[in-house]
Amino acid sequence: MLRVAVPNKGSLSESATAILTEAGYKQRRTTKDLALTDTANEVEFYYLRPRDIAVYVGEGTLDVGISGRDLVLDSHADDDILMELGFGGSTFRFAGRPGVANSVKDLAGKRIATSFAGILSDHLAENGVEASVVKLDGAVESAVQLGVADVIADVVETGTTLRQAGLEVFGEPILTSEAVLITRHGVDQPAGLQQLVRRLQGVLVARNYVMMDYDIRAESVEAANALTPGLESPTVSPLHREGWVAVRVMVLRADAQKIMDQLWDVGARAILTTDIHAARI
Numbered sequence: 153m154l155r156v157a158v159p160n161k162g163s164l165s166e167s168a169t170a171i172l173t174e175a176g177y178k179q180r181r182t183t184k185d186l187a188l189t190d191t192a193n194e195v196e197f198y199y200l201r202p203r204d205i206a207v208y209v210g211e212g213t214l215d216v217g218i219s220g221r222d223l224v225l226d227s228h229a230d231d232d233i234l235m236e237l238g239f240g241g242s243t244f245r246f247a248g249r250p251g252v253a254n255s256v257k258d259l260a261g262k263r264i265a266t267s268f269a270g271i272l273s274d275h276l277a278e279n280g281v282e283a284s285v286v287k288l289d290g291a292v293e294s295a296v297q298l299g300v301a302d303v304i305a306d307v308v309e310t311g312t313t314l315r316q317a318g319l320e321v322f323g324e325p326i327l328t329s330e331a332v333l334i335t336r337h338g339v340d341q342p343a344g345l346q347q348l349v350r351r352l353q354g355v356l357v358a359r360n361y362v363m364m365d366y367d368i369r370a371e372s373v374e375a376a377n378a379l380t381p382g383l384e385s386p387t388v389s390p391l392h393r394e395g396w397v398a399v400r401v402m403v404l405r406a407d408a409q410k411i412m413d414q415l416w417d418v419g420a421r422a423i424l425t426t427d428i429h430a431a432r433i
């Protein structure tokens with residue numbers, strides 16, 4: 153059985169369970185359950201902290217897991233990132249009281265609080281900056297007010313927590329993160345992993361694309377195809393009406409309205425979009 157680690161709580165948990173459910177896997181009924189066996193798909197799910205998932209998978213104790221790119225890098229575990237999952241987006245940034253620093257170069261000799269000491273130390277070393285790292289478990293934004301640090305390095309999503317603490321980001325983002333699927337580096341892919349990856353990719357396609365149908369005069373089909381090249385190639389079928397064809401093609405959901413306007417301008421009519429419920433590409 154494929155052994156899969158899933159975040160048990162926190163920012164990644166709900167979306168991780170949702171994407172697995174959408175991919176046709178059984179998920180735990182209550183947040184108290186520690187594990188669940190999906191016999192039909194021959195997969196065992198283990199619900200763990202995403203920071204620990206990077207370690208379990210890196211050690212090879214579990215075959216594959218969902219964690220955050222920042223947590224994987226921070227752990228220095230022996231993981232490979234197989235795919236990005238399109239949720240749990242955040243940036244990892246420096247922040248401090250206004251004017252305290254403008255870039256990483258200003259941090260020499262300063263005290264920096266973080267719960268990602270691995271990422272922070274790597275970043276300071278890359279920039280040749282010597283500073284002292286104050287390792288905290290959470291609520292890092294309070295460290296400046298409480299006097300244990302001069303600046304912080306933390307996860308920023310909306311920036312609300314920083315504003316509430318009277319802090320501002322400075323310097324370039326240290327990294328951008330999102331939820332990722334990981335396996336142990338350098339091992340043969342276990343049975344069932346390819347199926348999991350294909351199913352998750354299918355969910356991402358269904359979420360990110362819509363199906364678009366339209367009718368157009370045959371002489372304009374090349375102009376329309378330039379706007380909607382599709383993943384492979386559009387399906388073009390004859391219409392009963394002489395000189396017209398029907399086109400069916402996948403387009404990015406985010407671009408759909410703009411493309412419908414552009415298709416209209418090159419003569420397409422009866423332009424429809426429909427949701428895709430599942431896909432294998």
Ligand SMILES: Nc1ncnc2c1ncn2[C@@H]1O[C@H](COP(=O)(O)OP(=O)(O)OP(=O)(O)O)[C@@H](O)[C@H]1O
Pocket residue numbers: 159161162163164201202203219220221222223240241242290307308309310329330
């Ligand atoms: N607003 C956010 N706050 C914290 N982490 C976030 C946020 N948005 C996305 N993430 C990502 O979630 C992962 C952190 O997972 P974790 O389970 O520790 O979340 P958490 O919400 O901080 O949980 P908790 O603080 O309750 O332990 C990281 O990969 C991080 O980049």
Ligand SMILES: O=P(O)(O)OC[C@H]1O[C@H](OP(=O)(O)OP(=O)(O)O)[C@H](O)[C@@H]1O
Pocket residue numbers: 289290291292293306307308309310311312313314
């Ligand atoms: O930019 P925002 O949308 O405000 O989100 C970022 C904040 O959310 C997380 O804190 P969390 O609630 O997980 O508490 P923690 O610091 O104790 O982990 C993270 O550590 C930041 O503090």
Ligand SMILES: [Mg+2]
Pocket residue numbers: 290
């Ligand atoms: Mg947190």
